[in-house]
Amino acid sequence: MTDGDAPRMPQRRVVLKAGGTALMGAWLLSGCESSQPVDDRLRGPDRPTPRARFLTDAELRTLRALVDRLIPAGLQPGAAAAHAEEAIDALLAAFMTDPPLIHAGGPYSDRAGGTRNDFERFMPLDDYEALAWRIVIEGSLGRPEREFNGPVVGLQQIYRDGLAHLEARAAQLATGVLPAALGDILRERLGDTPLSDVLDLVNSLTGTEGFADLPALLRDVIVLDYSDAQVQALIDVAFPGTLDGTYGAPEYGGNRDLVGWTSTGWPGDVQPRGWTDSEVIHRDPPGPFDALLPPSYGGVDFGPPAAGVRARPEFELPPLLIAAGETLAATIMNAEGSLAALQRRLAVQDRVRPEWIWRAAHG
Template sequence: MQRLRFPRLPPGLVPAPAPPALLRTPGVLFGRREFVKGIGAVLLALALPFTRLRRVYAAARGRFFTADELATLEALCERILPADGDPGARDLGAASYIERLLTAFDRPVPLIFAGGPFSNRNPFPDNSTGTPSDKRPRDAFRRFIRLTGAQRLRWQAELLGSNQVPGAAFNDAAAGGPLPGLRQMYRDGLRVVDTAARNMAGAAYAALPSDQQDAILTTLDRTVFTPDARRGMSFVDVLIQHTLEGCFSLPEYGGNRDGRGWALLGLEGDDQPLGYSIFSRATDGYDERPDHPMSTPNPDELAGARALSPDGERIQQSIMALATAVSKFFGE
């Protein structure tokens, strides 16, 4: 059989070989496993509806909520604790706290119970001088505690639903039915809120002005969101509870950014291992911290008691009125 002959190019016209990186296949560039996983993700994405595609993308970023769901959640949290000169729930990270709770079991040690005994927000005391030292403990609050079998079962039922966790439905019949999972409760609740906003106001809930957001949330709270049989709480009830937890709990749980929620309440958060009075071997006694003397009504009010905010004043007046009414009732 006669061989085909191709014309030879002059030496100066012979193309240079492509750089090695350009000759590699995708499988070589990424590694076989990564390439197969990537192809699988693409094929899966092509087969998914758009909403589920967004959830796959969110999960790939280590998130639970899609961008639209997160925007709706942040707007809802902000209506629970709006900014008014002080930071609101959005700035305090309430939505991040909620998402961290709902994805607690995405990690080897579930993010349920923070460890201890100390964070690194305060230094160790220097007992030789009775003053703060330059050494700080590591933030042990970031090392979460492993759950017992019973705790794991209970918290998985809380997040996923008792009928979705093997062994968790043993009490459903006596308790009035399955325990709804918080993850699905948030999925459904956010969808209802955003759908109502688009139907009632023609825009996504997060894009509406605050007065329209309040009106929609109030309407849904009175008509659509009803308490479930197990918790006795509606979606709005759960949202309020988690928003407040996210604003004022330990920052290690995902909210209360930079401890600003504590500052909003006039709290300093955890104070150990330093404390407010330090034992001094030099004086053989306890010394007050000059910046936080224990002999004052409040350790951080060196210049005298601070005036309450208008909200704090109203709360105080309400408490006093209630106490007076109770006293008169029992006195009569």
């Protein structure tokens, strides 16, 4: 990648709108108010489903330090404030509770007038669903009934091995072993950060630091080393998991104090209150980055036109921006959750220091 190919990551509001990255099923429950009676089968068990733990305290601390670099705090709270690592751990431990912590119940939480929080009561899985999710989370484990498509390494093993590898890389830094691609990382990924900044931080290490103890800049050096296949295998699952944990429904373990929703202007689940007629019919006021979104998000809404008058907004998006918005949405979706693939696809012709992955204060 050349100097002019540094990736520009979209603002997190753009990612959420255009890419549809959050996979939490409870998000789908927010919509227009319905007068239909609630089927009790949607509500889940009588008691809230407890969460279990899979990762050790040390592993959870390492994971927290990782998600902090994937969505760092800046002008808005990041993944650490949302405790995204706890949502990831809850998924890894999904089958340690009954029912498994996979699909939140519904249709209402108690955030918008519901009498109880149905989201806390997770839904039982049928045999097919349970098998599919166990393969994803636990892996095939050499069991014939799980290897009809071949062996599968589960999320539990990917996270456990990947977090251990981050600790090993942190120990290497203290001995002066730097990534072979350090120059490319500094030039292309960290906005021409001077090598002297990295060396000063490395020289200050005592050799007792784990990954979570490293300054943010040194954690970035490890995370952004695309020549390290083990790190990138972890990032490919941790990046979408961090998005889910930061911006998903809090019942899944993240989005602490709703920081993921409030920081992006997302109103959250609105049932049973629902949306007003005006909110359903009219567009939101355009934001500064909405010109980069697909046409369905562009323009300004001035209410219904007068009888016999064709509606026409005051401005229309130029064709170039319309094409750019459509391309951006397709790019995010085509990356299929891989951070490395997304960054490669978003390479542009000017160098930019990504706000979401670099913090000037090193910590």
